[in-house]
Amino acid sequence: MTKVAFIGAGSVEFTRNVVTDLCGFAELHGRFELALHDIDADRLAYAEALVRRINEQTGAGAQVSSSTDRLTVVEGADYVINEIQVGGYRATRADFDIPARYGVRQTISDTIGIGGVFRGLRTIPVLIQIGEDLAKVAPDAYLLNYSNPMAMLPWAVYAGSPFQRVVGMCHSVRDTHRLLAELVGVPLAEIDFRTAGFNHQAFVLRFEHEGQDLYPALRAAIDADPELQRRVRVELFRRFGYFPTESSEHSAEYVPWFMRHDEEIEQFRVPVGEYLRRSERNIEEYESTRRELADEGPLTLEATSELASEFIHAHQTGREREIYLNVRNDGLITNLPDECCVEVPALIDGSGPRPQPIGALPPQLAALNRTFLNVVELTVRAVLDGDRRHVYQAVLLDPNAGSVLTTRRAEALCDELLDAHRDLLPRSLRR
Numbered sequence: 001m002t003k004v005a006f007i008g009a010g011s012v013e014f015t016r017n018v019v020t021d022l023c024g025f026a027e028l029h030g031r032f033e034l035a036l037h038d039i040d041a042d043r044l045a046y047a048e049a050l051v052r053r054i055n056e057q058t059g060a061g062a063q064v065s066s067s068t069d070r071l072t073v074v075e076g077a078d079y080v081i082n083e084i085q086v087g088g089y090r091a092t093r094a095d096f097d098i099p100a101r102y103g104v105r106q107t108i109s110d111t112i113g114i115g116g117v118f119r120g121l122r123t124i125p126v127l128i129q130i131g132e133d134l135a136k137v138a139p140d141a142y143l144l145n146y147s148n149p150m151a152m153l154p155w156a157v158y159a160g161s162p163f164q165r166v167v168g169m170c171h172s173v174r175d176t177h178r179l180l181a182e183l184v185g186v187p188l189a190e191i192d193f194r195t196a197g198f199n200h201q202a203f204v205l206r207f208e209h210e211g212q213d214l215y216p217a218l219r220a221a222i223d224a225d226p227e228l229q230r231r232v233r234v235e236l237f238r239r240f241g242y243f244p245t246e247s248s249e250h251s252a253e254y255v256p257w258f259m260r261h262d263e264e265i266e267q268f269r270v271p272v273g274e275y276l277r278r279s280e281r282n283i284e285e286y287e288s289t290r291r292e293l294a295d296e297g298p299l300t301l302e303a304t305s306e307l308a309s310e311f312i313h314a315h316q317t318g319r320e321r322e323i324y325l326n327v328r329n330d331g332l333i334t335n336l337p338d339e340c341c342v343e344v345p346a347l348i349d350g351s352g353p354r355p356q357p358i359g360a361l362p363p364q365l366a367a368l369n370r371t372f373l374n375v376v377e378l379t380v381r382a383v384l385d386g387d388r389r390h391v392y393q394a395v396l397l398d399p400n401a402g403s404v405l406t407t408r409r410a411e412a413l414c415d416e417l418l419d420a421h422r423d424l425l426p427r428s429l430r431r
Contacts, residue, residue: 001063002032002316005077005141007070007130008084009036010043012050012289013282014146014308018081019051020301021309023060027317030061037066037073043286044068049293057298074130075137081308082130082145082153086122087424089279094420095119096276102413104404105259107249108275110148111200112375114401115275117394118417120149120379122424124156128383131161142315142352144169144308150199150326151376155341158328160384167353168326169307170199173343176245180207183228184217196333196358199326199343200250201372203242203365205358218243232258232268240364245343249274254372256403311348318350327355335360340373371399386428391418 004022009015019034034051038044048066055062067073074080085092095115096106109115127145134141143166145153150168157166173195181188186209194206207214222228222238229235232248236255244251252258252270259265265272292299307323314321325346329338332355336342346353361369374397382390395401395410405413418431 003035003077003079004032004312005035005037005074005080007037007074007080007082008147009047009066010038010040011083011085012047012286014081014083014306015047016050016054016289017304017306018308019054021303021306022312023054023058023062024303025313028313029059033063033065035065035073035077037068037070039068041068046290046293050289053293053299054301057301070130071133071137074133074141077138077141079308079312080130080134080138080141080143082127082143082147084123084126084147086119086126087421089283091122091421091424092275092279094417096273098416098420099401099413102405102409104401104413105272106400107253107271107273109253110275111151111250111254112149112372113253113398114395114413114417116149117375117379117391117398118421120152121383121391121429122421123147123149124152124160124380124383125426127153127157128160131157131163131166135162139163141165142167142311144311146170146308149376149379151341151372152380154326154328155339155376156380156383159339159380168199168341169311169323170326170343171307172200172245172247173202173324176204176243180204180214180218180243183221184214186214194345194358195245195324196342196344197245197361197365197369198372198376199341200246201254201369202245202343203361204245205242205361207243230267230269232270235268240368242362242365253400255368256399259400260403311353314348315350315352320347320349322347325353325355327353331357333358333361335366336369336373340377382429383426386426388418388429391429
């Protein structure tokens, strides 16, 4: 019996999508156990009810269990899917509201930026604990991480715990490939892509159809569409020559050129505070799911090709799939450090994931990645070394925050957030 454990199972969207997909694979019916964990007992109860309904409705024959004790849930697991958000909406609200008083505007702020740094400081210690648990009770499991900041969390697990079988999963590469196929009018399945970099800041290096470069067709489509030109990611493509994988709202806060300028926010339609609106919609979706579960009728179930379910299916059946994963670099991208966590294509079959070597990125892309890496590395080191100075340094070197804050105001802002999140931080980082 294959055991799939969910940490943060109360994150209804991911749990619903992964479980629906897994239960949709007829060849896996009767072969797996779904074990759910969440620290919120109420959310866990609804997650368990949802999973039982999906299991029953699809006839998947899975065993379903749940517990607020994490160790019980992950013990003996073959796959552990992490979906946690440490501190929830309240912490996210502080990550936006406090920087706003200092004049720092943010859009998503879960990757780098001030919000990304402090989300990392809250989440890294928990992921390291999970890694330590898995090393003891599920050493052969794969930890499939969905939580952000993605470039920080797998790095922290393999650097800060004995557990090494950790990969990160994100939809941004797949969604970007679909967007580009639509823009040039070529079927997605006929395009040869090769993409690499950091999660939320990777670049499409190869974009071809039957051996022909599709970038000229993309440039023509952009030149013909003034509204398309009003996207941050399109502006980055025009300046740096390769299309970035992350949406404009993310990309705007990874560089210093947009967020501090009113005219650029208007020109490129940057949605300041977007993640707060998304968080509020997620709360509404959770309540909608509760109402749906209270109804006796069948659930609306749709296959989503969720990455964790595709990984598990490929590994269990041996049917090879390419999935973009976030893994330890180890020379995959030769002009980025070995120890960092990079996003690259990987082939997955019964033997596990095989990340594909990329070689050197074009120098301008490696330069962009290094400014991103500065913030990521200093945040990881702040937790691993217990050094609060690295928190200040990460914010000082952040492209968006650094374009707005003086050194003194950056330190004052960090101190406010260190106090606001005090109970969620390691003791070594508390003021």
